[in-house]
Amino acid sequence: MKQSYQEIVSKNSPKENVFMNAVIAFISGGLMGILGQFLIDGYTVWLDISTKEATVCMLVTLIFLSCLFTSLGFFDKWVNFCKCGLIIPITGFAHATMSAALEFRKEGLVTGIGMNMLKLSGAVIIFGVVSSFVFSLIRMVVGLI
Amino acid sequence: MIYLNAFIFAGIVCALAQVILDTTKLTPGHITVIFVVVGAFLDVFNIYDRLILWAGGGALVPITSFGHNLTHGAIHGYNTEGVLGLLSGTLDLTAAGISAAIIFAFFMSLVFEPKD
Numbered sequence: 587m588k589q590s591y592q593e594i595v596s597k598n599s600p601k602e603n604v605f606m607n608a609v610i611a612f613i614s615g616g617l618m619g620i621l622g623q624f625l626i627d628g629y630t631v632w633l634d635i636s637t638k639e640a641t642v643c644m645l646v647t648l649i650f651l652s653c654l655f656t657s658l659g660f661f662d663k664w665v666n667f668c669k670c671g672l673i674i675p676i677t678g679f680a681h682a683t684m685s686a687a688l689e690f691r692k693e694g695l696v697t698g699i700g701m702n703m704l705k706l707s708g709a710v711i712i713f714g715v716v717s718s719f720v721f722s723l724i725r726m727v728v729g730l731i
Numbered sequence: 732m733i734y735l736n737a738f739i740f741a742g743i744v745c746a747l748a749q750v751i752l753d754t755t756k757l758t759p760g761h762i763t764v765i766f767v768v769v770g771a772f773l774d775v776f777n778i779y780d781r782l783i784l785w786a787g788g789g790a791l792v793p794i795t796s797f798g799h800n801l802t803h804g805a806i807h808g809y810n811t812e813g814v815l816g817l818l819s820g821t822l823d824l825t826a827a828g829i830s831a832a833i834i835f836a837f838f839m840s841l842v843f844e845p846k847d
Binding site: 604607608609610611612613614615616617618619620621622623624625626641642644645646648649650653654657658669670671673674675676678679680683684686687688689691699703704706707709710711713714715717718719721722723724725726 | 733734737738739740741742743744745746748749750752753754759760762763764766767768771772774775786787788789790791792793794796797798801802804805806809814817818821822825827828829831832833835836837839840841842843845
């Protein structure tokens with residue numbers, strides 16, 4: 587009985603269209619890449635700075651736009667539609683930080699925003715730092731040999 | 732030409748993440764962590780630097796470049812300052828991004844009401 591119920595559930599639950607989702611993620615992620623390259627080229631010409639500084643400016647711009655659109659409320663709909671096309675670029679990191687800050691805002695400045703802001707995006711920082719430490723240690727040992 | 736490369740590279744990374752998300756039970760949090768670790772690994776033998784030369788902004792926008800910058804900073808710190816540089820250099824290049832996200836998120840959460 588239980589098994590047949592599960593069969594009915596799996597038959598009627600909406601199937602995630604893997605191919606369509608991948609195409610949407612490909613196009614939206616690709617457009618983010620083009621926007622990034624466009625901003626880098628633009629900042630190098632307009633502000634007359636090196637490519638390295640323009641890269642930092644580009645990342646800060648994207649983070650700013652992502653935070654602004656999240657607080658205005660319509661970035662969530664975009665993320666629901668594009669999924670990984672917006673989660674994997676740096677906008678996803680800013681979106682996670684911003685939505686956690688908004689969500690816990692009413693619990694107070696320190697106990698709400700301060701303690702919960704990095705709730706979702708903290709995993710990225712922690713695993714990034716730990717793995718980069720391990721990998722650079724490996725590189726160091728390889729260099730010594 | 733670099734715009735086409737940027738589109739293809741960023742698109743492939745995002746589509747790959749989407750396929751992993753749809754076919755396994757991993758959450759978006761797992762996926763971003765996996766991509767950061769992959770980016771950190773690809774910098775060990777300077778593979779990611781070549782990808783950045785090829786794809787430009789397309790390789791800098793995805794979260795893999797976050798991991799790449801972490802390892803890059805740590806290795807650069809080791810080369811200039813020795814073993815202590817491994818610790819002090821790690822967040823050098825990504826500090827701007829992390830600080831910007833925290834500062835913008837803090838002030839905007841004070842200004843805006845959450846929309847549900």
